[in-house]
Amino acid sequence: MAPVAMRLAAQSLSDAQPVPFWLEDPGKPGALPALTGTEKCDLLVVGGGYSGLWTALLAKERDPSQDVVLIEGHEVGWAASGRNGGFCAASLTHGFGNGLSRWPGELPKLERLGAANLDAIEDAVARYSLDCEFERTGEIDVATEAYQVEELHEWYEEAERLGLADGLTLLDQDAVRAEVNSPTFRGGLWDREGVAMLHPAKLAWGLKRACLDLGVRIFENTPGLDLVSAGAGMAVRTPYGRVATRRVALGTNVFPSLVRRLRPYTVPVYDYALVTEPLTAEQLASIGWKNRQGLGDSANQFHYFRVTADHRILWGGYDAIYRFGGKVQAEMDHRPETYLKLAEHFFTCFPQLEGLRFSHAWGGAIDTCSRFSAFFGTAHQGKVAYAQGYTGLGVGATRFGAEVMLDLLAGERTERTQLDMVRSKPLPFPPEPIAWAGIGITKWSLARADANGGRRNLWLKAMDRLGLGFDS
Known part of the structure; x- marks a missing residue:
């Protein structure tokens, strides 16, 4: 980074608050009491992010008479569900390209279900x-x-071949800059129907209210400490009590699973984002963006960006930070060197916004798996179901994962449970220090590919053949 660019980027961050923009909303609900003593229920949902909230809501919709309890280790929506960019995508496969490479024969069905x-x-x-x-x-x-x-043209042609191009529009340089004006844009592929923008924390809080209205009992500041068989059912111990239940749905995602054998299948990756102060009318006019689409660039180390309801720009991504040992730690939620890098990239993309300042800067952990999209299954003779590994695309896909978990717990043979994607597992990550070294080499190789016309080196080609990857 040139000294002048670094100085301008640093100045733009001087007032940024180190808290997630979404979680500062004045409409944030108060926390519910922690669980104390012994509770009994038909279904226990562990985790108060999107995965757990959708599972609890859909369970009550399927059978209003069943008693559903949800426990959350902190407050509903405080982790990835309240910190993400607010891109709610139809894709269940972390994008068309990933789905095409992994489930080509099943992709039309996956796209329809998504x-x-x-x-x-x-x-x-x-x-x-x-x-x-x-x-x-x-x-x-x-x-x-x-x-x-x-590459975008190739994806569009494949989508046409599979009958999946409805709603897709290829944009040349002039067309994409007419939508959002950046001197860095050379083309684009606009998916007009397959993604919605939303306020992620408000979605979590709204789901919490809907669950309560349907009779779900929610206990916050109640982490699940261990999971054991208990007669014909299961039991989960908490700091101040215990829950006995017939069935358990695990929506803990990035946090260590209560089913220990699942832990090698995911690693925590830290992702970071900035939000600007509200843009003036003149600043908005300088970039266009009247249709308010979400945007993401096509590099391996990609950025995602969107406009908020009050005309700020959220700008995130690029760095995907993995710490040796794979622990989820609060001190990793902030990384000034990444904020500085993101700010410099922002003004490269939008030089006309020089002087704009960032109001918020934050990070958080995502659970990534080696195939970049969620995997599913059961444990304890079908009494426990899980869905995890969303790799940063869980705002929409977690609802599908909730349906899968409920199907599995009910022992139902459905279109969802018969999918190859649902019946298969990704390859697990190796133990340390191999995981740390492998992830480091992969990140270096991805950066090299971005700098060399997308050409993948021998390491990445080997990972492709093995079905292994690393992404945020």
């Missing part, structure tokens, strides 16, 4: 009056290099 899942989320937003700033604006995958333009 679209239906996003429609169901939109329906729930209306039905339960979830005030979460839901806007079905779509998303543009932006090319900033010539090879990325070619």
Whole structure:
């Protein structure tokens, strides 16, 4: 970074508050009491992010008479569900390209199920009056290099071949800059229907209220400490009590699973984001962006960015930080060197906004797995179900994962449970220090590919053949 650019980037961060923008909303609900003593229920949901909230809500919709308890280790929505960029995508496979490479024969079905899942989320937003700033604006995958333009054209052609191109629009340089004006943009692929923008924390809080209205009993500041068989059911111990239950759904994602054999399948990756102060009318006019789509560039180390309801720009991504040992630690939630890098990249993308300042800067942990998309299964003779490994694309896909978990717990053979994607597992990550070294080499190789026209070195080609990867 040039000294002048570094100085301007640093100045733009001088007033940034080190807290997630979304969680500062004055509408944040108060915490519910912790669980004390012994409770009994039909279904225990562990985790108060999107995964757990959708599971509890859908369980009550399926059978209003069942007693559902949800426990959350801190407060509902405080972790990834309240810190993400607010991109709610239909894709269940972490994007079309990843789905095409892993489940080519099943992709049309996965795309159809993903679209239906996003429609169901939109329906729930209306039905339960979830005030979460839901806007079905779509998303543009932006090319900033010539090879990325070619890649977007190839994806569009594959989508056409599979009959999946409805709602997709290829944009040349002039067309993409007419939508959002950046001198770095060379082309784009606009998915007009497959992504919605929303306020992530408000979605979690709205789901919490909807669950309570349906009779779900929620206990906050109640982590699940261990999981054991208890007669015909299961039991989970908490700091001040215990829950005995017939069935358990685990929605803990990035946090260590109560089923220990699952822990090697995910690692925590730290992702970071900035939010600007509100743009003036003149600043907004300088970049266009009238259609308010989400944007993401097409590099391996990619940025995601969108406009908020009050005309700020959220700018995140690029760095995906893994710490040796794979622990989730609060001190990793902030990384000034990444904030500085993100700010410099922001003004490279939007030089016309020089002088704009950032109001918030934060980070948080994402659970990533080696295939970049969620995996599912059961434990304890079918009495426990899990869904995890969303790799940063869980705002929408967690609702689908909740449906899968409930199908599995019910022992039902459904279209969802028969999917190869649901019946298969990713490869686990190796133990330390091999995981740390392998992830480091992969990150270095991805950066090299971005700098060399997308050309993948021998390491990345080997990882591709093995079905292994690392992403945020």
